[in-house]
Amino acid sequence: xxxxxxxxxxxxxxxxxxxxxxxxxxxxxxxxxxxxxxxxxxxxxxxxxxxxxxxxxxxxxxxxxxxxxxxxxxxxxxxxxxxxxxxxxxxxxxxxxxxxxxxxxxxxxxxxxxxxxxxxxxxxxxxxxxxxxxxxxxxxxxxxxxxxxxxxxxxxxxxxxxxxxxxxxxxxxxxxxxxxxxxxxxxxxxxxxxxxxxxxxxxxxxxxxxxxxxxxxxxxxxxxxxxxxxxxxxxxxxxxxxxxxxxx
Amino acid sequence: xxxxxxxxxxxxxxxxxxxxxxxxxxxxxxxxxxxxxxxxxxxxxxxxxxxxxxxxxxxxxxxxxxxxxxxxxxxxxxxxxxxxxxxxxxxxxxxxxxxxxxxxxxxxxxxxxxxxxxxxxxxxxxxxxxxxxxxxxxxxxxxxxxxxxxxxxxxxxxxxxxxxxxxxxxxxxxxxxxxxxxxxxxxxxxxxxxxxxxxxxxxxxxxxxxxxxxxxxxxxxxxxxxxxxxxxxxxxxxxxxxxxxxxx
Numbered sequence: 157x158x159x160x161x162x163x164x165x166x167x168x169x170x171x172x173x174x175x176x177x178x179x180x181x182x183x184x185x186x187x188x189x190x191x192x193x194x195x196x197x198x199x200x201x202x203x204x205x206x207x208x209x210x211x212x213x214x215x216x217x218x219x220x221x222x223x224x225x226x227x228x229x230x231x232x233x234x235x236x237x238x239x240x241x242x243x244x245x246x247x248x249x250x251x252x253x254x255x256x257x258x259x260x261x262x263x264x265x266x267x268x269x270x271x272x273x274x275x276x277x278x279x280x281x282x283x284x285x286x287x288x289x290x291x292x293x294x295x296x297x298x299x300x301x302x303x304x305x306x307x308x309x310x311x312x313x314x315x316x317x318x319x320x321x322x323x324x325x326x327x328x329x330x331x332x333x334x335x336x337x338x339x340x341x342x343x344x345x346x347x348x349x350x351x352x353x354x355x356x357x358x359x360x361x362x363x364x365x366x367x368x369x370x371x372x373x374x375x376x377x378x379x380x381x382x383x384x385x386x387x388x389x390x391x392x393x394x395x396x397x398x399x400x401x402x403x404x
Numbered sequence: 405x406x407x408x409x410x411x412x413x414x415x416x417x418x419x420x421x422x423x424x425x426x427x428x429x430x431x432x433x434x435x436x437x438x439x440x441x442x443x444x445x446x447x448x449x450x451x452x453x454x455x456x457x458x459x460x461x462x463x464x465x466x467x468x469x470x471x472x473x474x475x476x477x478x479x480x481x482x483x484x485x486x487x488x489x490x491x492x493x494x495x496x497x498x499x500x501x502x503x504x505x506x507x508x509x510x511x512x513x514x515x516x517x518x519x520x521x522x523x524x525x526x527x528x529x530x531x532x533x534x535x536x537x538x539x540x541x542x543x544x545x546x547x548x549x550x551x552x553x554x555x556x557x558x559x560x561x562x563x564x565x566x567x568x569x570x571x572x573x574x575x576x577x578x579x580x581x582x583x584x585x586x587x588x589x590x591x592x593x594x595x596x597x598x599x600x601x602x603x604x605x606x607x608x609x610x611x612x613x614x615x616x617x618x619x620x621x622x623x624x625x626x627x628x629x630x631x632x633x634x635x636x637x638x639x640x641x642x643x644x645x646x647x648x649x650x651x652x
Contacts (some may be wrong), residue, residue, distance in 0.1 A: 159612050162406035260563040310599070314562050315508040316570065317642050318580050318600025320607075332566050351558070352566030353611070359568075360608035363601070363627065364407050379611065394565050 161194075161364050163371040172205035175269040177294035180373055187295065187338035190380035191303035194361035196372040197324060198267070198278050200287050200307055206279040208235055226251045232266065235277055252312075255280060258395040259324060261311045281307065284325025285390030292327040292387070303375075304328035304383045306391070308358040321362035322355035326391040330382050353382050354391055407626040409442075409612050420453035425542035428621055435543065438628035439551035442609035444620040445572060446515070446526050448535050448555055454527040468604050474499045478566040483525055488514035500560075503528060507572060509559045529555065532573025533638030540575040540635070551623075552576035552631045554639070556606040560649055569610035571602035571651040574639040578630050602639055647652065 165183045170176065176199060180187075187193075201207065210231045215223075219234035226233065227248045233251075240253035244260055253264040257280070259268035281287045288305040297301040307325030312318075323331060331354035353373075361374035412432045419426065424447060435441075449455065458479045458570045463471075467482035473494045474481065481499075485491075488501035492508055499510040505528070507604075513528035536553040544550040555573030560566075571579060579602035609622035 157612050157614070158410035159608060160406065160408050162520065163606075313600075313644075315644055316600065316603065317644050318598045318603065320568075320600050320603055322564065335462065350566045351610070352561075352564065354567050355564065355568055356607040356611050359604035360407060360409075360611060362599070363604050363608060364405050366405070396561075396563055396565050 157378065159360060159376065161293075161360050161374055161376045163365050164373040164375055166370040167199060167372060169201045169370070170202045172198075172203065172207070174203040175294070176200065176203050177291055177298055180295065181298045181375075185375060186212050186375075187299050187375075188302050188377070189301045189303065190377075190383050191301075192306060192329060192357055192361075192376040192383065193295075193303050194306040194321075194358055194374045194376055195291070196309055196365065197265075197284065197307045197309045199372045200281050200284070200291070200325075200332050204281055204287065208277045208279065209273075210275045210277065210375050222246055222251070232263070232277065233280070235287055236264045236266050239266055239279055254398070257284070257324070258387055258392070258398070261309070263338060265309060265324075280309065280324065285327065285392055286325075288325040288327035288390065289387050302328060302385075304379075306354055306358055306361070308361065310362070320355075321358040322352075323358045323391040323394065327352050327387045328383055328385070329354055329357075329379075330384060330388055331393050333382070352394055353355070353379075354394060357382075405626065407608060407624065409608050409622055409624045411521050411613050412621040412623060414618040415447065415620060417618070418447045418450045420451065420455070422447075422451040423542070424448065425539055425546055428543065429546045431621075433621075433623060435549050435551050435623070436625070437549045437551065438625075438631050439549075440554060440577060440605055440609075440624040440627050440631065441543075441551050442554040442571075442606055442622045442624055443539075444613065445513075445529060445532065445555045445557045447620045448529050448532070448539070448573075449522055449526045452529055452535065454529055456525045456527065457521075458523040458525065464501050470494055470499070477523055480511070480525065483527070484512045484514050487514055487527055502646070505532070505572070506640070506646070507559070509557070512570075513557060528557065528572065533575065533640055534573075536573040536575035536638065537635050539580075550576060550633075552627075554602055554606055554609070556609065558610070568603075569606040570600075571606045571639040571642065574602050575635045576631055576633070577602055577605075577627075578632060579637055579641050581630070598640055601627075602642060605630075 214229040215230045223230035223233035242254040245252040255264045284307045292305045305327045306323045310319040333351040419536045459478040471478035471481035490502040493500040503512045532555045540553045554571045554573045558567040581599040
């Protein structure tokens with residue numbers, strides 16, 4: 157059992173309506189069933205038109221107040237409010253929100269880096285699991301094989317320093333490995349409940365992708381046992397239900 | 405830039421005083437400078453004698469009360485108290501603590517799975533960064549090369565389902581990659597602060613290690629740019645300072 161991961165070649169700049177599956181196939185990637193493609197979400201967001209120009213944002217009183225508390229641009233604060241179900245924490249330089257999807261992350265996933273133009277913001281895909289399923293279906297159509305697809309983003313961790321790449325969308329992958337009842341090496345029952353396979357694959361993929369490059373797609377080989385023909389429940393299964401988080 | 409990871413062969417059962425570096429070298433591993441060895445902490449703990457027999461534990465009133473609140477064995481509760489600087493959350497089935505090292509994790513890292521005998525508990529190494537440095541020095545002595553060494557454990561995440569492997573000890577690896585000021589693909593400054601490289605390598609390694617096997621050591625190749633001759637600050641740099649976590 158060995159894992160191998162490498163970034164596919166650079167993709168051309170992605171605009172709204174782009175056919176990402178076509179760009180991947182045209183890059184010359186040799187895809188196999190059982191492979192996992194881990195894709196940084198920004199190209200998906202851009203292809204789906206999930207981009208907002210700061211100049212188009214109307215700032216509410218609530219956004220003005222949030223911008224004051226967090227020392228952020230009021231237009232950015234407005235977009236974050238629009239993307240959020242709940243503001244979890246707001247203080248100077250820190251804005252953590254629960255998105256409409258349920259992700260708890262900085263700035264509700266709204267980001268200005270790698271945006272298509274200055275003064276624009278890239279939002280998370282509206283339904284990353286649906287995006288992953290659509291991309292997988294299109295790959296099957298174009299290439300005749302359907303690798304599992306992960307759509308990923310970098311999240312901070314409450315108790316640890318540094319960001320880690322996680323899966324925000326998934327298709328064709330069992331995102332959790334349930335170990336309850338599995339015997340350990342000595343035949344005793346393991347206490348661990350489940351391993352976040354999709355997040356670990358996202359993290360592995362991030363290690364071979366230069367943040368400053370235009371190589372958003374990483375091919376991960378060796379995870380065949382987690383890849384399935386069906387689309388599976390998606391990365392939404394990794395979201396801890398509100399009220400079941402570990403500190404409130 | 406490609407990542408490759410595979411588990412080394414099974415190690416014999418590890419007892420107190422075992423020379424883990426010797427076991428690794430004797431397993432026939434072909435080590436190179438620039439490699440990373442990611443090692444599940446339990447073999448390190450066992451070699452260091454960090455094992456407690458439940459029968460030897462004297463239960464305090466505080467442990468009895470904690471056991472009642474969490475529905476755990478009072479002797480286990482006592483050992484968790486001994487390993488903790490602070491109990492972060494205690495309720496039926498849930499016990500999250502801040503260890504003396506500063507790790508926030510379930511049961512202060514105390515675990516009964518893969519313990520050397522029934523009714524024994526495996527604790528975290530007392531100083532996992534020191535353990536990693538010692539193992540690296542011994543590998544240099546025996547094999548003439550000094551791969552980076554990570555000591556890892558599975559931690560839960562407050563906002564996400566499933567455990568993820570993280571680095572609790574490190575030697576010879578830059579555990580964080582600081583991206584502040586790095587330009588993105590369009591030449592703009594990236595907002596991300598730092599990437600938790602060591603945790604992502606730990607996660608990648610976990611994907612090739614069967615939980616029920618005796619294959620605690622994973623060789624990770626392709627991370628040469630994060631490996632350094634010096635020991636570095638260790639995995640302690642990944643611990644968010646108390647009072648700087650994201651929700652209190």
